[in-house]
Amino acid sequence: MNKEFIEALDLNILKNVSKENLMEHVKYLCSLQRISGTEEEYKAVDYIVSKLKEYDLDAKVYEFDALISRPLNAKIDVIHPELKTLNAITHPFSLSTPKEGIISELVYLKHGKIEDYNSMDVEGKIVLTDGNASPEKAWIAQQMGATGLVNISNEKIPHEMIITTIWGTPSIKTCHRIPKIYVASVGKSEGEYLKEILMKEKVLLKLYTKTDTKWCRLRMPIATVEGTIEKEKFVLIGGHLDSWYYGATDNATGNACCLEIARILSQEKVRLRRSVKIAWWVGHSQGRYAGSTYYVDIEWEDLNKNCIAYINVDSPGSKDTTVYLLESMPETMDFAEYLARKLTGLNVERLKPGRWGDQSFWGLGVPSIDCYSMAPEDKRANVGGSGGGWWWHTPYDTIEYVDPEFLVRDTQVNLAIVLALANSTVLPLKFSRSAELYLNIIAELKKYDRKGILNLNALENKGIKLKTLLEKIEKIYDQMNSEKVNILNSMFLQLSRILNPTLFTFKGRYEQDYAVDEPYIPGLSKIIELEKLDENNALFLITTLIRERNRVSDTLDDAIKLVEETLDKM
Ligand SMILES: [Zn+2]
CATH class of the missing domain: 3.40.630.10 (Zn peptidases)
Known part of the structure; x- marks a missing residue:
């Protein structure tokens, strides 16, 4: 700066x-x-x-x-091993149950992460999880075949949360992701009670949710x-x-x-x-x-x-x-x-x-x-x-x-x-920090590319080159005349459009990623999952990784070209 x-x-x-x-x-x-x-x-x-x-x-x-989508009301009736009614809320984009509710068995799955499911069969069941409702949890539960999801708040009363993974208004490319699951949340003590009775025997719930989802x-x-x-x-x-x-x-x-x-x-x-x-x-x-x-x-x-x-x-x-x-x-x-x-x-x-x-x-x-x-x-x-x-x-x-x-x-x-x-005459942006981040992430991901499929060394070299060029440009800020300042500011704007989509998004410039957290360079970072996959899925992922590698390579090339051209004009 x-x-x-x-x-x-x-x-x-x-x-x-x-x-x-x-x-x-x-x-x-x-x-x-x-x-x-x-x-x-x-x-x-x-x-x-x-x-x-x-x-x-x-x-x-x-x-x-x-x-x-507006949540209207929700209720949970425990119907086995005893009768008890619990206060609950539902969430935007939960499905509404029929008036008489839905009855199903309850299963407890810690935080509702993929690894928490292990080989548990949740088909048609209601999943109970710790923590606030979230789009990721609802999507995983739905993919695993659960009918319902009940979340336990860390506080006395549950927090209002939206559970769709679709960012913004659904499009033809994302509308298949509109949730098809009944979701409710309860306060801490209600949740503790459910966990307690689950430890003793099978629990049956009657779940009611009502939302108003419309344009x-x-x-x-x-x-x-x-x-x-x-x-x-x-x-x-x-x-x-x-x-x-x-x-x-x-x-x-x-x-x-x-x-x-x-x-x-x-x-x-x-x-x-x-x-x-x-x-x-x-x-x-x-x-x-x-x-x-x-x-x-x-x-x-x-x-x-x-x-x-x-x-x-x-x-x-x-x-x-x-x-x-x-x-x-x-x-x-x-x-x-x-x-x-x-x-x-x-x-x-x-x-x-x-x-x-x-x-x-x-x-x-x-x-x-x-x-x-x-x-x-x-x-x-x-x-x-x-x-x-x-x-x-x-x-x-x-x-x-x-x-x-x-x-x-x-x-x-x-x-x-x-x-x-x-x-500020010269925009107070420091893109050598972005180049540095690219470098650090690529160096980290190299550990996962054991067979060298992605040739990450070449990407690393491009990152080093970009960082060096940007540091050179950042040293000459003070000797700028107004014409050169404009060239520099214009470079900043273009650099952000080149570097940030690859650094922060998986789907790229025109689509919005789903509302779940992703690591830096999300496309390439999926290499971390490679070893956990079976052969079939690993090969699917490798295809994606090769394309994502090309994306990062082009991103760094485009940025280097832009900075070099700008330096020539200085
Ligand atoms: Zn807010």
């Missing part, structure tokens, strides 16, 4: 972040249960649009159809604050507007943060070199990121040519959040960590970006940043937001769990990241 450029940024503007404004937005948004495609979500959209107008900004409101018309506001020098280029920042229940810390605080950033950029006469687009995604919680995915599809060309980076804002300003985490693509890590540490005085832990939230821009290759606060590890519940609070995705996520001071802090960090990307 080029520190001089960061130091030159005018961060005085951060003092203008207003606690009163932030809390006014949170208060209003928390008066609505913002379930996707409902009147209360539309009201939240109207509120965002009216505030933007107040700030002299027009919002473009995108309207589109999305497949939305809904969604409205999604996105505002643009125009830049002055490179107006067509833009930084994208956004967070989901829909929520579970009143969703104070997930994500009314994030919506307030985005509104306050919009106000400051528009009203406080901030000079912007590049434009900033601010999004309030819908269809996140009940449509598996339908809004951000729609935006990628419909604005593909503009995003592809002009989007500098995406900043995801989910669950800032929760109580007790004294730890900072950074899920970020490698090229953005250094400057984002530097800013977050400088502004908060906290240590910032670097993490691999997770396949959650509205990270719908990986196929495009847009550099992505998610810098967020959490409670310390020993105080964190097993949850995916709300700063690690047990109230996440429950009716208890209300305004008392918002810390106004931390919300100011987190808004300042996000605004600083926006300003660094929008105003």
